[in-house]
Amino acid sequence: MVAGARRDDGRLPALCAPRFVGRDRELDTLGSALERTPVVVLIDGEAGIGKTRLLREFLASAAERGRRALVGACLELRVPYTLGAVVDAVRDGVDNVAGLRLSGLGGALRPLFPEWADELPPAPEALEDATAARHRLFRAFVEILGRLDVALLALEDVHWADEATLEFLLFLVSRRPQPVSLVLTFRRDEVPSASLLLRLASRLPSGTHLVRLTPEPLDVAETVSFVSSMLGGEYVSHEFASFLHARTEGVPLAVEESVRLMHDRADLIRRDGGWARRRLERIEVPPTIRDAMLERVQRLGPDTRTVLYAAAVLSGPVDIATLRAVTGLSEERFAAQAAEALGNGLLREDRQDRHGQWSFRHSLACDAVYDAIPAGERRAMHLRAGRTLERCFPAPVAQLARHFRLAGDVEAACRYTERASDLCVQSGDVATSALLLHSLVATVPLPAGALVGLVTRIQFQALSGADPYSAVIGALRSALAGQVLTPVERASVRFQVGRVLMVAGEIEAGRREILTAMPDLPPGSAETARARVLLALPLGNARPVSEHLRWLREAPPLTQPVASLDRLRLSVERAFALLMLGEEAGWAAALEIPDEVQDPQEASVVAIGHTNVGEEATRWGRYEEARIRLGKARTLAERHQLLDYLDSIASSRAHLDWFTGAWSGLAERAARLVDDDGGVRLKDRCEAALVVGLLLAAAGDREAAKERLRFAGGDDQQRIEAAAVLAQLYLGDGEVDEALRLTDRLAEVVVGGGLWSRAVEFAPARTAALAAAGRIGPATDVVNALERALGDRDAPAPQASLVLCRAILAEADGRLADAAALFARAADAWEALPRPYDALLARERSARCLLAKGREEDGLSLLSDVARGLSELGAHYDAGRIGRSLTAGGGAVLAVTRGRGRPGYGNRLSPRESEVVRLLVEGLTNRQIADALVVSAQTVASQVKSAMRKLDVTSRTALAVRVVESGLVVAPDPVAAPDPVAAPDPVAAPDLAVEPGLAVEPDRPPSGDE
Known part of the structure; x- marks a missing residue:
């Protein structure tokens, strides 16, 4: 030992354990709180701030007063342990369960406490309902707490808790009366954004007593x-x-x-x-x-460092025998060096634990020492740890998976990882299962067969982080490049590369890999069948629908044995592919998806299947079917604790609620999903952003709507719908070129390949943009292509969209009577779905066609009904807009026949541009014009810019001169002052360049399918 500073008597100063300092207030608060009825105490603080010391000091004083407590600790995620903290707390607090006189509920604890099998009641009858089984298990734990007369359950490091542990804590606090008090320590900055701990901390049941403590640094x-x-x-x-x-x-x-x-x-x-x-x-x-820790460790002798290295490799509290076995030291050498590690304050022995557990005093110290272990010595220690723990009963399979993985023992790592994964899935902990599998695949070079098997089982949706795919793809490519494989093995690995690429959103790269693998995949195998389904999905670059369908229609029958899970997955994915391709046979295939399954892995597949079918039902316009399917998916996700799927279901339901007019609270629900960039997948956030954009547009906030819609581009369908809505917004601002540009990019994907299921929102926007540009022929081609692709399929939403497109063409062609009738037909079709917002907007356009045709009484009556319906729906901006048009100009009606589709004006000014220019000539500013027309200043600026472009001028003054000289606008009477707030009456204004039969309305936001 290095000579240290000496006392006056020449002896080295001995360092003592520090006294408990600066925590009197927190200790008093804990004591006062826990003297009352059961409470929940949350101790939140950074690493090293003293949360554990505060808890231990309190527990020591509580024990002196005869208050019994159970204490557990959550292990770091690198050693997942489902319900582990609660199990350890109970195991350490119970010497003999035989004397507890447990009811039959106690038998539910047998899988978690196999060492008590002879003392527990018989195992109860298996329950088909996984939620009921979980509830029974939780009740059994509560019974044990009651029999032990436990007043307090304390869990440390709850930021590392698995979902099952957090569910149990929620179960405890939701019961009345609350069985025990809870004290939980955690680090807020390490709590995952989707963790149930946030719900526990922020949304406790009413009546629950909550105390929050945040220890501060010492002064x-x-x-x-x-x-x-x-x-x-x-x-x-x-x-x-x-x-x-x-x-x-x-x-x-x-x-x-x-x-x-x-x-x-x-x-x-x-x-x-x-x-x-x-x-x-x-x-x-x-x-x-x-x-500081590493420098201290380096000053120790090699055997003492070995003891510390072994403790770091084992990570959590460990008994002395296991610790010695992992060091590889003799008993004599180990005893001396372990004593030195304890004496230096680097390790501690928990004497309150009857098993004599040793551990680092803090996880930061453990991490620091672990990172300092030489690589070769670390692998050897992990191997010794694995072989030692294999002899334990029950086998800690998650820890064994980790030790053998880090030791490089591939066969054992695969075996225990799969066992640990299965146990996690059985308890509904899909996230930990995926994490275990992913960690092994990403860190250990595996034989091709084992690698493919593990990758197939990974539930990527349950993995957090921005990119869980690259490491897996890298491992698969390494196997292709570095292993000697048969053609079948190579094809199998390549298929997985393609599949994961497609899941990651790299559609074309994934398709290329799968196409390359197809010739060598075994005919009649599950892999071949799944490859065909993936190639059938109409994703990525535009291809004819017939090409996608060929992969399904020409698929040979399955001839090789297929596991039930694989067969279920194939059935679900085939139904989804057929529905995406617009095939009614997909509904018959969807009927084969079960409503109830007991296996958690099957529940995961079925929940995704019902969600996907629900999304497709929304696109088809089968809204009741969509509601039922999404409800089934949510029930399964909640029952089997597939918490990572709930946001996907919620975003799909939000989209459905937009269409069906269930707008109450929708903005808040959608905004929560959009703003959660940590726990919600990008696709689901984009779906929610689309809904938020639609709501903003309906509220009249066009610029904010555009901002949200530009974000809503997660997958092909979202990009298509967002582009359609944006195009309608640009049309409303007079920016026809921008609307054309937006729809040009996607026209071939949506319309050219005959994929009508994507055209519900897009076709009206594309038709309107072409008509506004005067390109009636191409607009007619879009409508005809949609009609040919759709045929007579029972798809209510696309059929209504087709009628709307025909109405837009009739309006643009000046056939106002036909347009009024077609808009009315479209409104009836939307209403039957129901899709009330679109129905009301279509009726408004029908009314304005009637007014332009001279049927004033019918048109006014219908407009009044529409305004009332919009107000009741919650579309107050549109209701107000129509109300203003009914009363503007002393009762004159601003009849209009444009809306979703605009007539083509070429280089002539549109009615709205003429309005803006007339007010500009009268001397109004952009802001005054915007106020008069009830639009934004940005909209006015866009229309002024468009008018300048059409008339080939470069300034506002030149624009005013040009329109007056050309007779497009009459110069104002210099004596009469303009009214900056009264809306102009374009119907009575002969100087506006309005086509026969057309009049003008103020701008309005787009409807739901724009």
Whole structure:
């Protein structure tokens, strides 16, 4: 040992464990809170701030008062352990369950406590309902807590808790009366954004008593007391304490480790009757706990370091026998070095635990030591740890999977990873299952067969992080490049590369890999069948629908044995592909998807299947079917705790609610999904952003709507619908070229290939953009293509969209009577779905056609009904817009026949542009024009710009001169002052360039399918 500063008598100063300092207020708060009825105490703080010390001090005082507590700790995610903290707390708190006189519920605990099998009641009858089985298990735990007369359940590091543990905690606090008090410690900055801990912390049931504690760093005076207690209570200079406080920011663990490091360095000295620091101006203390810990460890002898390395490899609390086995040291050498590790304060022995568990005093110290272990020694220790823990009963399969994976024992790592994954799935913990599989695939070079099997099982949807795909694709490509494979093995690996690429959104790259693999995949196998389904999906570049369908129609029958899960997955994916391709046979295939399954893996497949069918039912316009399917998916996800799927279901339901007019609370629900960039997948956020954009447009906030819609581009369907809505917004602003540009890019994908299921929102927008540009022929081609592709299929939404497109063409062609009738037919079709917003907007357009045709009484009556219906729906902007048009100009009606489709004006000014220019000539500013026409200033600026372009001028003055000289607008009477707020009456204004039979309305936001 390096010589340290000496006492006056020549002896080295012995460092003591620090006294509990600066936490009196928190300790009193804990005591007061837990004297009342059961409460929930949340202790939140950064690493090293003293949460564990605070909890242990309180538990010691509670034990003195006879209050029984159970204590557990959640392990870091690298060692997933479903319900582990609760199981460990109960196991450590119970010596003999035979004397507890448990009811039959206790038999439900047998799978978790196999060592108590002879003492527990018989296993109860299996339940088909997984939720009921989970509920029974939780009740059994509550019964044990009651029989043990436990007053308090304390769990540490709950930021690492698995979903099952968090569900149990929610179960406890939701019961009345609450069975026990809870004390939970966690680090808020390490809580995953989708964790149920956030719900536990923010949305406790009414009536629950909640206490929050956030320990603060020590101040300088408390630092003095803290350091003095480590030095036998002797005086510490203020200069020394201030230095420590500045370097450690008062974090207790950092202060302690810094003092221990300076002691090891001989950087402490007696001065003026107390302890100070030698060479204050020269020697620096590492600013992080990690650096201080590593420097301390490097000062120890090699055998002592070996003990610490073994403890770091084992990660959590461990008994002395297992720790010695992992070190590989003899019993004599181990005893001496373990004592030194304890004496230096690096390890601690929990004497309250009857098993004598050893561990690092803090997880930061464990992590720091683990990272310092040489790679070869680390692998050897993991292998010894795995072989030692294999002899335990019950086998800790998650820990074994980790140890053998890090040891490089591929066969054992695969075996235990699959077992651990299965156990996680059986308890509904799909996220941990996916994490285990992903970790193995991403870190260990595996034989091709094992690699393919593991990748097939990974539920990517359950993995957090921006990119869970690259590491898996890299592992598969490495197998292709580095292993000697048969053609069938190579094809199998390549198929998985293609599949994962497609899941990751790289559609064309994935298709190429699958096409390359197809010739060598075994005929009649599940892989071949699934490859055909993936190639049939109409994703990526535009291809004729017939090409996609060929992969399904020419598929040979399955001839090889197929596991039930694979068969179920094939059935679900085939139904989805058929519905995407617009085939009515898809509905018969969808009927084969079961409503109830018991296996959690099957439940995952079925929940996704019902969600996908629900989305397709929405596109077809079968809204009741969509509602039923999404409801089934949600029930399964909740029952089997597939929490990662709930946001996908919620975003699909939000879209359905938009269409069906269920707008109450919709904006808030959709905004929550959009704003959650940590826990919600990008696709689901984009779907919600689309809904938010639609709602903003309906509210008249066009610029905000455009901003949201530009974000809504997660997959092909979302990009198509967002482009359609944006195109309608640009048409409303007079920016025809921009609307054409937006729809040009997607026209071939949607219309050219005959994929009518994507055309519900797009076809009217494309038709309107072409008509507004005067391209009636191409607009007619779009409508005819949709009609040919759709045929007489029972698809209510596309059929209504087709009628709307025909109405737009009739309006653009000046056939107003036909247009009025077609808009009315479209409204009836939308209403039958129901799709009320679109129905009302179509009726409005029918009314304006009637007014333009001279049928004023019919048109006014219908407009009034439409305004009332829009108001009742919640579309107040549109209701107000129609109301203003009914009363503007002293009762004159602003009849209009444009809306979703605009007539073509070529280089002539549109009615709206003429209105804007007339007001500009009268001297109004853009803001005054916007106020008069009830539009935004940005809209006015766009229309002025469009008019300048059409008339080939470069300034507002030149524009005014040109329109007056050409007779398009009459110059105002210099005596009459313009009214900046009264809306103009274009129907009565002969100087506007309006086509026969057409009149003008103020701009309106697009409807739901624009």
